[in-house]
Amino acid sequence: MMEKMIFGRYIPGDSFVHRLDPRSKLMFVFAFIVIVFLANNVMTYGLLLAFTAAVIFMSRIRLYFLINGLKPVILLMIFTFLLHILFTREGNIIVDLGFLKIYEEGLKQGIFISVRFLVLVFVTSILTLTTSPISITDGIETLLNPLKKIKLPVHELALMMSISLRFIPTLMDETDKIMKAQMARGSDLSAGPLKDRLKAIVPLLVPLFVSAFKRAEDLATAMEVRGYRGGEGRTRYRQLKWDSGDTLALLSLVVMAVVLVYFRN
Template sequence: MLEKMIFGRYVPGDSFIHRLDPRSKLLFVFLFIVAVFLANNTATYALLLAFTLFVIFIARIRLYFLFNGLKPILFLIIFTLLMHFIFTKEGALLIDWKFIKIYEEGVRQGIYISIRFLVLVLMTTILTLTTSPISITDGMETLLNPLKRIKLPVHELALMMSISLRFIPTLMDETDKILKAQLARGSDLTSGTIKERIRAVIPLLVPLFVSAFKRAEDLAIAMEVRGYRGGEGRTRYRQLHWQWRDTLIILIFIILVAALIWLRGGN
């Protein structure tokens, strides 16, 4: 499962979403995260879900590929849904079976929160799938440029976040290799008491941390020998260009927010 994890990966393509300026995509995703909290009823959540599926379609990403790569996160979403079913005790009683009681408000809130979590995960994953790490770095640095006036190291922060994002799939691949190696040596991580399972995880964590620090050290040395000294005085080979499609995506977002506000009033 870990080798199929797609969060943080970049898949080259030529879709409408791929051709967008990274600044417009970053701005859109940030504003979308805020706009999601405007939803408060069935119509608004249905609109968010439909819009997210539309973005997936125009990004030319297969749903099977997307959901198969997000299985660990989907498990967390399902767990959140079940927790609301069990622990929210408001509204009419729908199911009363032995010690399990499920109420109408628990079902409603569980579905709403799960959809909110799902669309946030999908939209941020689409960003990383359709935008290369170097483009994310350039776009983030450009958007944060005004903060240089207060002496904030914008370039270093953008680079740090980009490297962190890029290392997510790398660490997932490394974890999967170590896990398979431990299983081949007879380690059992799925049975026994909780204490025994924690002990079994230690042989997995130690080599993972060692590998992560080794990769970080290699990266630091590589950057140093190439003369990296921060953002001051650096030029860019790839120039960002804001085009009509970038303005269009922002206008679409404004229409989405207007629709959410209008549908909220219908609650």
């Protein structure tokens, strides 16, 4: 499962979403995270799902690929849904099995929270899948430029965020390799009591941390020998260009927010 994780991965392409300026995509995602909370009924959550489906379609990223790469997150979403089913006790009882009672409000809230979680994960994943790490760095740095006036190291912050995002799939791949190596030596992380499973994780974490620190050291050395000295005086080979498509993408989000407010209870 680890090698199929898509967090932090970039898939080159020429779709409408790929061609958008990274600044507009970042603004789109942050604004989308806010407007998701405007939904509060079946109609508004249905509109959110339709809007997210349109974004996925325009990115030309296969839905199967998204779902397959987000299996751990989807499992977490299912767990959240079950928690609402079991512990929310409001409204009418729709299922009564004696030991298990499912309330109308619990079912509704479980579905709503799961849909909210799903659309947030899909849209944020589309950002990383359609935007290269260097473009994300440039976009974040440009958006945070006004903070330079208060002496905030904007370039360094943007670079750290981009590197962290980029190293997620690398660490996932490394974890998968170590797990397979441990299994080849007779270690089993999926069997036995919980105590034994926790003990089996220790031989996995130690080489993973060693590998992560080694990669960080190699990256720091590579940046240093190439003359990296921070963002002061640096120029960009690729200049960011705001296009009409970027304006259209943000306007579609504004329209979506207005529609959600209109159809709220």
